[in-house]
Amino acid sequence: xxxxxxxxxxxxxxxxxxxxxxxxxxxxxxxxxxxxxxxxxxxxxxxxxxxxxxxxxxxxxxxxxxxxxxxxxxxxxxxxxxxxxxxxxxxxxxxxxxxxxxxxxxxxxxxxxxxxxxxxxxxxxxxxxxxxxxxxxxxxxxxxxxxxxxxxxxxxxxxxxxxxxxxxxxxxxxxxxxxxxxxxxxxxxxxxxxxxxxxxxxxxxxxxxxxxxxxxxxxxxxxxxxxxxxxxxxxxxxxxxxxxxxxxxxxxxxxxxxxxxxxxxxxxxxxxxxxxxxxxxxxxxxxxxxxxxxxxxxxxxxxxxxxxxxxxxxxxxxxxxxxxxxxxxxxxxxxxxxxxxxxxxxxxxxxxxxxxxxxxxxxxxxxxxxxxxxxxxxxxxxxxxxxxxxxxxxxxxxxxxxxxxxxxxxxxxxxxxxxxxxxxxxxxxxxxxxxxxxxxxxxxxxxxxxxxxxxxxxxxxxxxxxxxxxxxxxxxxxxxxxxxxxxxxxxxxxxxxxxxxxxxxxxxxxxxxxxxxxxxxxxxxxxxxxxxxxxxxxxxxxxxxxxxxxxxxxxxxxxxxxxxxxxxxxxxxxxxxxxxxxxxxxxxx
Amino acid sequence: xxxxxxxxxxxxxxxxxxxxxxxxxxxxxxxxxxxxxxxxxxxxxxxxxxxxxxxxxxxxxxxxxxxxxxxxxxxxxxxxxxxxxxxxxxxxxxxxxxxxxxxxxxxxxxxxxxxxxxxxxxxxxxxxxxxxxxxxxxxxxxxxxxxxxxxxxxxxxxxxxxxxxxxxxxxxxxxxxxxxxxxxxxxxxxxxxxxxxxxxxxxxxxxxxxxxxxxxxxxxxxxxxxxxxxxxxxxxxxxxxxxxxxxxxxxxxxxxxxxxxxxxxxxxxxxxxxxxxxxxxxxxxxxxxxxxxxxxxxxxxxxxxxxxxxxxxxxxxxxxxxxxxxxxxxxxxxxxxxxxxxxxx
Numbered sequence: 033x034x035x036x037x038x039x040x041x042x043x044x045x046x047x048x049x050x051x052x053x054x055x056x057x058x059x060x061x062x063x064x065x066x067x068x069x070x071x072x073x074x075x076x077x078x079x080x081x082x083x084x085x086x087x088x089x090x091x092x093x094x095x096x097x098x099x100x101x102x103x104x105x106x107x108x109x110x111x112x113x114x115x116x117x118x119x120x121x122x123x124x125x126x127x128x129x130x131x132x133x134x135x136x137x138x139x140x141x142x143x144x145x146x147x148x149x150x151x152x153x154x155x156x157x158x159x160x161x162x163x164x165x166x167x168x169x170x171x172x173x174x175x176x177x178x179x180x181x182x183x184x185x186x187x188x189x190x191x192x193x194x195x196x197x198x199x200x201x202x203x204x205x206x207x208x209x210x211x212x213x214x215x216x217x218x219x220x221x222x223x224x225x226x227x228x229x230x231x232x233x234x235x236x237x238x239x240x241x242x243x244x245x246x247x248x249x250x251x252x253x254x255x256x257x258x259x260x261x262x263x264x265x266x267x268x269x270x271x272x273x274x275x276x277x278x279x280x281x282x283x284x285x286x287x288x289x290x291x292x293x294x295x296x297x298x299x300x301x302x303x304x305x306x307x308x309x310x311x312x313x314x315x316x317x318x319x320x321x322x323x324x325x326x327x328x329x330x331x332x333x334x335x336x337x338x339x340x341x342x343x344x345x346x347x348x349x350x351x352x353x354x355x356x357x358x359x360x361x362x363x364x365x366x367x368x369x370x371x372x373x374x375x376x377x378x379x380x381x382x383x384x385x386x387x388x389x390x391x392x393x394x395x396x397x398x399x400x401x402x403x404x405x406x407x408x409x410x411x412x413x414x415x416x417x418x419x420x421x422x423x424x425x426x427x428x429x430x431x432x433x434x435x436x437x438x439x440x441x442x443x444x445x446x447x448x449x450x451x452x453x454x455x456x457x458x459x460x461x462x463x464x465x466x467x468x469x470x471x472x473x474x475x476x477x478x479x480x481x482x483x484x485x486x487x488x489x490x491x492x493x494x495x496x497x498x499x500x501x502x503x504x505x506x507x508x509x510x511x512x513x514x515x516x517x518x519x520x521x522x523x524x525x526x527x528x529x530x531x532x533x534x535x536x537x538x539x540x541x542x543x544x545x546x547x548x549x550x551x552x553x554x555x556x557x558x559x560x561x562x563x564x565x566x567x568x569x570x571x572x573x574x575x576x577x578x579x580x581x582x583x584x585x586x587x588x589x590x591x592x593x594x595x596x597x598x599x600x601x602x603x604x605x606x607x608x609x610x611x612x613x614x615x616x617x618x619x620x621x
Numbered sequence: 622x623x624x625x626x627x628x629x630x631x632x633x634x635x636x637x638x639x640x641x642x643x644x645x646x647x648x649x650x651x652x653x654x655x656x657x658x659x660x661x662x663x664x665x666x667x668x669x670x671x672x673x674x675x676x677x678x679x680x681x682x683x684x685x686x687x688x689x690x691x692x693x694x695x696x697x698x699x700x701x702x703x704x705x706x707x708x709x710x711x712x713x714x715x716x717x718x719x720x721x722x723x724x725x726x727x728x729x730x731x732x733x734x735x736x737x738x739x740x741x742x743x744x745x746x747x748x749x750x751x752x753x754x755x756x757x758x759x760x761x762x763x764x765x766x767x768x769x770x771x772x773x774x775x776x777x778x779x780x781x782x783x784x785x786x787x788x789x790x791x792x793x794x795x796x797x798x799x800x801x802x803x804x805x806x807x808x809x810x811x812x813x814x815x816x817x818x819x820x821x822x823x824x825x826x827x828x829x830x831x832x833x834x835x836x837x838x839x840x841x842x843x844x845x846x847x848x849x850x851x852x853x854x855x856x857x858x859x860x861x862x863x864x865x866x867x868x869x870x871x872x873x874x875x876x877x878x879x880x881x882x883x884x885x886x887x888x889x890x891x892x893x894x895x896x897x898x899x900x901x902x903x904x905x906x907x908x909x910x911x912x913x914x915x916x917x918x919x920x921x922x923x924x925x926x927x928x929x930x931x932x933x934x935x936x937x938x939x940x941x942x943x944x945x946x947x948x949x950x951x952x953x954x955x956x957x958x959x960x961x962x963x964x965x966x
Contacts, residue, residue: 089772136953144952146775147908150901151945151952158942275779282776320791326784330762333777337769 100254126251171265285339638926663896665878755875
């Protein structure tokens with residue numbers, strides 16, 4: 033299949049699906065079943081984003097379906113408001129509920145989050161079942177149907193169109209979100225918050241956005257459910273249903289958009305057919321469908337651990353580089369060469385009794401390459417972490433561009449114009465190289481989540497991606513833009529990290545062992561690039577073990593040993609400093 | 622509420638807490654070694670209780686046929702996964718490791734069950750019937766998924782749970798059971814009446830905790846399991862077979878679950894599906910313990926027992942809600958304490 037055919041497949045498929053119930057080929061029973069599949073697809077789609085992309089496991093989505101359903105049921109029944117008007121209210125109530133719950137729970141890390149979702153899932157279920165306004169255990173019945181003019185949409189065939197239009201819209205919005213600046217940040221977060229935060233991503237906020245969005249999709253499903261079922265009762269919103277939604281997302285292929293629909297369809301049809309077929313085979317009525325359902329679930333996971341959708345469609349396609357006109361991004365004004373840029377004064381970091389960085393002071397001037405060297409364990413990488421506020425320092429001051437840093441978070445430091453690479457590569461291996469690099473320009477874009485849904489930020493996005501492409505070409509990896517980062521060699525990954533660090537147009541570049549793993553030719557290229565950057569007014573702080581590399585490149589050197597500064601000065605002076613020789617060679621000289 | 626009621630509630634809490642502690646420790650053990658959050662842990666508890674009840678009535682417990690079924694499934698699964706490298710010797714080994722124990726137990730159980738030999742014999746036979754289920758379940762469901770993510774393992778775990786509950790209904794029927802107390806003495810301590818049953822529960826729990834501590838601290842198998850828990854790849858590199866470690870962990874989980882079942886069935890009626898809630902509360906304790914520390918886990922289990930016991934007195938409709946919402950602040954606190962910049966996966 034050619035790429036252009038692939039591109040037209042989803043809309044054609046969507047169109048065919050919307051016409052299908054009116055052809056007369058689809059039995060009414062299946063139309064109703066597909067309405068339920070559509071409703072589940074919406075919830076599963078939210079989970080694909082939340083769990084598969086965002087890495088947050090939730091058992092509580094069913095409760096959000098309840099939010100949407102109950103809000104609309106109460107408003108239409110008790111206040112006589114039209115269902116179309118309750119739609120925004122339902123979504124808003126769900127979003128607010130999610131915001132409140134999310135503010136508490138998305139901070140939960142690791143295994144605490146799933147348990148947290150079970151906890152509020154169960155709690156909300158009991159609230160639904162015990163609140164008299166919501167009809168307690170019996171729920172609310174007689175919910176009015178949706179109307180177009182005077183025509184009530186009651187026929188499942190007509191409702192089918194409503195449900196699946198909602199699904200199609202949700203797919204488009206979700207795809208657009210993932211293929212945007214915000215989506216990139218969300219995807220990168222899962223593979224480590226440190227890197228994403230160092231380029232200005234506000235991790236808790238990004239997680240909260242995903243959480244609320246997935247809840248809103250569930251709330252939409254709830255609203256549709258209330259007016260299709262025409263009654264609402266707590267049984268549909270328990271933790272068991274929440275678990276079922278999660279099963280759908282994982283079976284379909286967590287992290288894949290169409291996997292949500294495939295998963296919802298597989299689970300719904302399987303459960304339904306087991307109920308029809310098993311009594312016919314086994315002959316007695318028992319709870320056999322859960323036995324077989326559980327067994328099939330395990331079997332499917334054993335044969336396809338990453339879900340069903342990847343079996344059908346293979347790995348996710350690389351992003352399309354939009355061919356929009358290249359608008360130049362605004363440039364940061366650079367301080368005049370030679371003026372003081374960074375002053376570190378008696379910076380100290382202790383871990384318990386261990387002093388990793390012991391009252392180290394040094395300065396970096398604008399347009400200078402400063403080498404920070406020292407034997408293993410000298411405290412070089414910790415110094416980097418202090419400068420970028422990844423770790424809080426114990427004492428001492430750091431002044432950047434005349435502004436003292438105190439209490440900043442990594443994303444604030446990124447905003448000031450400090451950019452870094454990591455000693456151990458922090459890239460998302462399952463994202464393309466260009467997307468990894470474009471993450472570096474996170475702060476140069478401003479488009480928010482709502483504009484991303486409708487892809488109204490394409491001009492900005494094109495500018496960010498073009499910038500990323502340029503930086504990749506600068507480090508000599510322009511032809512690898514669409515490869516998966518995981519397929520590159522270690523040396524190439526280091527260069528990708530440098531390209532990413534260049535994306536924010538930094539004033540000060542912190543490079544942690546950039547030449548490790550590079551071949552001789554690549555090192556020469558890198559040295560040329562760094563000199564070029566210096567020529568453009570950028571300052572570089574370089575940690576490196578390759579002495580030839582650092583000696584030939586750095587204007588000045590600072591030498592650390594056991595957390596203390598033992599020497600500084602021009603490379604040729606440092607080279608003959610007796611204390612440096614002792615630190616490196618153990619005092620033989 | 623007077624002090625008698627308080628003491629009574631505390632006693633109740635301690636007994637339930639002891640059971641949750643054991644379940645939680647089994648969950649921690651299984652998770653640490655195999656990364657599986659073992660949802661069906663409670664099923665071992667329920668199945669053991671139902672088995673004891675059948676033996677007390679002099680019937681052959683349906684557990685036997687469940688075990689035989691699992692044995693056949695494990696054999697089929699092993700053969701299917703290793704079809705290419707299957708030869709006569711390997712086939713013999715698969716059959717020996719999956720079917721011999723269940724088949725021997727058919728003979729033994731049919732011989733012993735009608736004799737109504739009493740508490741100890743029933744308990745031992747119950748352990749014999751339930752414990753082999755652990756390794757068999759591991760071989761059927763989780764061994765082929767050893768490299769999968771925690772999320773996939775969790776969903777598979779739910780699959781196993783659904784199947785086992787369904788099988789429980791098919792094999793045991795919907796009736797609840799209660800068994801005779803392990804000790805029918807009562808002792809007066811001031812205002813409090815202590816039942817012999819609760820002393821047995823506490824005693825067995827403490828003994829089991831001590832035995833586990835000794836097992837992990839002193840034996841080579843115990844140390845190998847800990848090695849697997851802290852680093853699977855490292856453990857494999859020094860020659861610890863992770864598949865065997867997984868089976869041992871599941872066997873121990875089944876053993877702990879079965880003991881819980883024997884202990885708790887004289888106190889509360891057990892149904893085929895009672896396991897889930899017991900497991901979930903154990904899970905709460907395990908999470909509060911961070912799925913790592915056995916001591917904190919045991920204390921947390923006691924806390925769960927206390928909350929549940931007092932909530933059922935004051936506000937019984939909301940008993941379950943309270944148990945699960947009270948952990949939210951604990952989770953938030955724990956989460957804030959751990960570094961906020963952690964790399965997942």
